Amino acid sequence: MSSILVRTAIKLIFPLVLMFAAYTALKGHNEPGGGFIGGLMAAVAFLLFRMTNGRDALVKLMPFHPRNLVALGLGIAVATAVAPLFFGQSMLTSLVVDEMPIGFGQKIHFASAVFFDAGVLMVVVGVSVGMIQRLNEEIDVREIDGEGSLSEPAETEGTS
């Protein structure tokens, strides 16, 4: 997996995939896409990046534990779900503005559900990256200890 061709190619593709994932997530309300799909796309990108460029590169890219992303995402989802309750609406009611000005004379169609989608995206990315990291770490340790050894990984003291 550490072929230089693949590694370089992934480095180039990676930001593009992330951008496309963000685009898909944002457009989701009106065109095919959405938070879940966007999150999965980003997860694939991260997975490929991790497999080719190794652990340290990913840690540099995402210098915090993925669980923080999960917590933040869930928090946002809860907040958007509960927020309508304070305005006398039922849970998860979305606020829709058909033509919201965003400056420069441009107007967009906006629905507050986008925040919910963003939360979903974060959870999906956090969960996938977290799981991938753990699995990969496990594999890395075992590969160092000996090819695919099944026994419990040896204690690390003294081996460094």
Next chain:
Amino acid sequence: MDSSWLLLLAVLAPGFAGLATLCLPKGWITPRVLLAVSGPALAFVLVLSHLGQHGVAGHVEAEHHDTAAAAHDDQAAEHADKYHADDKHGEKTDDAKPIHLPAPEGTAPLAWVPSMNLSLAFLADGLGGFFALLVSGIGVLIVLYARGYFGNTEQAQRDLFRFYPTLGFFATAMMGVVLADYTLLTLVFWELTSISSFLLIGWDRYDKHAVKLAKQAFFTTGLGGMSLLGGIALFGSTTGIWRWSDMLAQAGEIDFTQAGVLWAFVLMFIGAAAKSAQWPLHYWLPGAMAAPTPVSAYLHSATMVKAGVFLVGRLFPVFAPGIASPDSGLDIWPYVIVWFGAVTMLYGGVTAVNQHDLKRIFAYTTVSQLGLLMAMYGLGGFRYHGVPTIDFDITQIANHAFYKAPLFITAGAIGHVASRSLPELFGAFHKHKAICLTMLLAGYALAAGPGTISFAAKELFLYAILHAADEHPWLWLILLMTIATAACNVAIFVRLLTTLMGWRFGMQAQAKPDEHDDHHHEHGLWGALIWLPAVPLVALQYLGGFITPLWNAIFLPFEKYAFYKGFHGEVPSLIHALLNPSLALVSSIIAIGLGVLLGISKLLRGQHTDVNDYIYPATEATSVGLGRGVFRLLQNGNLRYYIFAVLTTLSAVFIVVVVQDRAMIEVVGDEAKNAFELPLGVILGVLICVSALLLPVLIQRVVRVLLLGSCGFIVVAMYIVYQAPDLALTQLMVEIISVLLFVLVLRLLPPVPEEKKEVGRVVRAIAGVVTGLLFGWMTLVAATGNPTEVLGEWFVQNAYHGEKLADGTYGRGGGGFNVVNVILVDFRGFDTFGEVTVLALAALGVWSMLPGRRKELESR
């Protein structure tokens, strides 16, 4: 204050006070004790003030006794205190007269779960009110005793920190049991007492034996609780009565011939028998002595074990034959209860003599006394000259609490300073005068010696038997059993006396015990608390014995049953017994004589092992073994086996359903016509089938993973053909991730094992094909519902706008053009929210099961 709130506060006070002690720093022993005392003390005062304000519910002053007495003719009344066999004739007619007990009224209910007939209402009648005072009053003494028992060492600080909340929890539960008016409310508190008892028996969490005994007690009383639940539910659903007060008020109108009522009684009695340690379920109570002595004194002698007696007392006016109306009650009442009670009584008494450990001795006498209390209520089902043969049940219950709690308290105290084994205590009186004196005074009450209320109580019980035996001669056997039991109790007292005093006939250990001189003894008031709380209770015993009118003044308001004319509505004093010599007095004298002889004899001096102690371990071992066998059969650890079992079961169920519903087959026939509408779809379907069928043929793992992936990618293509871009995108991403993860994980798996039998693979392949076909069929059936009922239409219409309203505007819609996404984030937003939560939980699972390797990797 409203009575319901007041009594609720009384119930909760001990628990809250116990919790409050948790807020104090561990070192603050004295404030902790005072705070813990305040709970039961407050409860005591509240119950007392409630009773003072409203009177004892359902109690009618003296005239009630007169009406009861007037229920039979004068001539019979004159002869009532003598035992002429010829009086029997012609009394049968009196049996028909009901007793007309006034029905107590519960407090106004505070709604809790009214739909389940469960609300907070309380019934402070004679029985409940008395028990509430008993529980809270002894609770105060036990809190103080625990301070003396645990001491003031560092260990004691930790112990008391944990002890008071648990004790408060129990006191609250017990108060709830005795005061609750709703049957289900009683059950709730009943179970809480089992739980708190479990926590207290297994107090020493590192003592495996104690934990085992705690489990034994919990399961036994817990099973009793289940039985009680069954009884209450059965009674409630049969008669529609869910309150004790209603039960008492409507006892005359219940149709007792219904099977439901009979079984409800049986189930409730099993619950009561398990809780009150009736043979053969009594084994848990001696086992419960693993608890610290304050617990034994409180839960396992004075209060909790009486819950069963309390329940039988509650049921007595309803289920005992002929109390409420001539036809009311169950005829089996006295026979069932008297026999179980009497056997328990004798068995407990004989076993108690055969013990050396003081706590075990007293535990078995508790079992014995609980049997007597049960038998007392059982005897109430018989008549003597038309009145039930039961008198002063509260006095009987109070009597036992007032000597048994002091016995346990002093047993704990003497165990603390010397030993708990009787033979090792030879001559201990001369060293520990105060403790031994208190114990002997309480022991004298255990022996029902003249001059204690215990003597009067025993007389009352003997009277009841003798009266009832008038019509039921088999009760003479019960009389013999009672005399034997009483003799055992006297023997225990004689042994206590001779041993502690160091007299000739005392028990003497071969080896002198090590004196616990290294033990830390506290002096002063706090040190004396290890025996002092026993004193007021013992004092009550002698007060009742010598100044019986004072006892009557205190306890008569609680008594409901004072039928027998010969007692003139008062608990008979010693003088009454002496002035009216009867067979009861003779029996007492015989019992005392036999008891003294047994006490000084060499008989029954060993340590008897109770055969019933094996019931629970044997049952547990059997059921655990059975469970393990089933577990091994079902959970063999082979994932492939699990999946195979689940899928074949599912297929089997589906086939059964199809066989019964022909319509499901016809559906396929109709749909088959449309199958070839889209040739591309057919081609893709064939491709999926081909790659799936290749799976069992090709063995290499990587190849299989890629095959699975290709199946998935063809499904993506299928979605595109059928114009579902959202699904296609999601499926694509999921497939990529799965293949990548599979490839990753494959490296962690062991090498492919050599397949031993080709047969297994063929069978699994067939099962897989069948399951797949059935799933396809199921999907087809699901997809061909009536189109007008499909929600999809509604979703499509409301995705952006809601319905068009009268004023031209639109109602609320999802605000998006992508229906799938609107469903996900809006219409079915809750589902999505639940799914991401599950996802997060799964990640938490992975993180906790796969330990992080970051440090290891960084260290290399």
